[in-house]
Structures are given as structure tokens and as C-alpha cells.
Amino acid sequence: MDHSQSKRKPFVRPVKKSWWLKDRFYILYMLREGTSLLVAIYAVILMVGLLRLSQGEVAFNGWLAALTHPLSILLHLAVLAACAFHAKTWFALAPKAMRIFKGDELIPEKPIIMAQYIGLAGASLVVLLFVLLA
């Protein structure tokens, strides 16, 4: 077919850098992905702690003292909030990656999501007992 006389002129809308600011769903998605930055910072802090431990008691105590700084506590609270938010979104999405059938029926999302919270509570309890009894 000859298209040389075509009046077609499809218009492609550019994707702006601010695309994710237009919709609440996208903002929450970017927040979810953004939590990884805070978790990465936390991992670096832990690794520095490990390094200081290998350098002896004085070095390690210095690292422990630095953790009690108000800014450090503030950062840890932010990391905790980020992890909690990420866990919530992860729990909510997990049923999509695992379809469990009971006979011909797909098990609904809610029990799977709840099971993860119960698992989290159980694991937290074990860690708490370990810390208190150790």
C-alpha cells in the first residue's frame, strides 16, 4: 500500500521527569522503592560497626557511643519507619506472586497477608526472648 499521501501524524507525548508526582499510586510506589536508600544507609552503619569491632574494644565502644547521638537515634527511627512501610507493602503484594489453590478455588489474598503478619509477630517474639534471656 502506498503511504506517501498519508495524512497521519501520530503525536507522541513526552514522559516528564515528574511523571510520578501526578498520581497518589505512583507516589506511594516511589516511596516504597525509596525506602531502600534508608535501608542501605543502615547496612553501611552495621558494617562500620563490624569493622570497628575488628579494631578492638576502644574502637567498638566509640562506635557504640556514636549511636547514642540524637541524630543517630533520629536516623534509626526513620529507618525503622521505612522498613515497616516496606514490609507492609511487601506483605500486601506477596499473594500476587503465589497463587495457592484449595481444590478448584483460589485462596483469597487476606489470609495470606495475615499469615505474614502472624509470622512477623512470631519471629519478633523469638528475637525478643533471645535478647531478654541471653
Next chain:
Amino acid sequence: MADMIEIEILRYRPEEDNEPWLQTFQVPYRHEMSVLEALSYIKDELDSTVSFRWSCRMAICGSCGMMVNGVPKLGCKTFLRDYIPGKITLEPLRNFPIERDLVVDMSDFIEKLESIKPYIIPKEEKSVCEGEYIQTPAQLAKFRQFSMCINCGLCYSACPQYGLKKSFMGPAALALLYRYNADSRDGGQAARMKILNQEKGVWSCTFVGYCSEVCPKGVDPAAAIQLGKVESAKDYVIAMFKPEE
């Protein structure tokens, strides 16, 4: 006099315009009126040059997808009453080139749908005399939901990854791919896994999840893609232990 509602339409007439522009219409409001009916009113009574696609008026044909106040929706399944008071802005589906007014060029999406071999490839050919390919309700349940797609393209408009990278296969095509791979009568998995395993296959998906949110038929393409990732990972590990061919 009937109550009026303000409807803005993003116009683009390729023979006259260099870029899209907004035109405002006043439409008499009725409680049961859909966005598609409002568009018909505009075309019949106010401006016959407004272009939009439609056919069935009951969320089956998948023709009338458009952005309603920035959200991908079917015009026939969206009602004016849910936007009262306030105005409605209609734009062509995001992430697709605009052909004219609310009509977009979907050929990229259609080519992707075709490329995933969207048909049953029997494990072994049977003649008609040998009877049907039998399937149990449990086997049907494994993929039925993913076969409900009407190819409206709303999920492609919802997907920022497709917007940023057009080579991504996208939600509907990957959901359809999963639908055939999960079909007990099908034997085409090996060929389709090659498409699914690629960077532009399931691995371009970052699980935004908006595709499933906007799907008017409850297909849940995000779930199909995550299940596809599980299958792709399994495929990769199994291939490591297989002798070289």
C-alpha cells in the same frame, strides 16, 4: 433546564494541529449517563469533529479506553455522577501515540500480543476423530482469570515502565503469555519462555502494580508477571543443571 457538567477533551487534529490542546464542552447531566454517552452527545449536538473509539457500550469490546481525570478507564464503565461536582478531563490513553483526538495508535501493543504465540500449541497433534483435548475445572482455574483480558490497553497506560521503555512487553501481553503457558492443553512453554525470560520480558517489571488496579476485568496482570518471574527463575536454575546441547 437540566444540570450541566463541564467536560474537557484533549483535541489533536493531525492535519491542523502541531500539538494537542484542550477544548471545553457543557453537557446536560443525567444521573445514569456514562462518559461514553457524554461523548456521543458532544459529537451529535456540539462538535461532530470529535473522534473517539467505541463499540459495545458494556465493557466487552475494549475500544473506549481513555484517561478520565488522569486515570485510565473505559468510557462506557465510567459514570458522570462519580465526578459531580467538578469537571471531567478526557485525554487519549497515556503511553500511546495520539492518532486523532481520543484515538490512539495501539499497533505496538497489538504486535506484542501477537508475538507471544497467543494460541494453544498442542503437546501432540490429535485428529478430530481422536476427540477433544480434555481439561478439568481445576486445570481451568489455573489460568481462567488471565484469559478475561479484552485488550483495552488500560494497563499499558498505567505502566510507567512501558511509558519509559517501549521495548517492554507490557502487562496484557505477559498476562496472556502466562495464560497459555498455564493451560494444561498447551505444549508451547519452551518457545514462550524465551520471550518471558528476556530483559524486555518479565524482568522489566518493577511491580508498580497499577496495571492490576486499573484493569476493568479483574485480570490482575501484575500477578501474572510475578508468577512469570518465578517461572523464569526456575527455568534459569534448571538450565544450569542441564547438559549443553
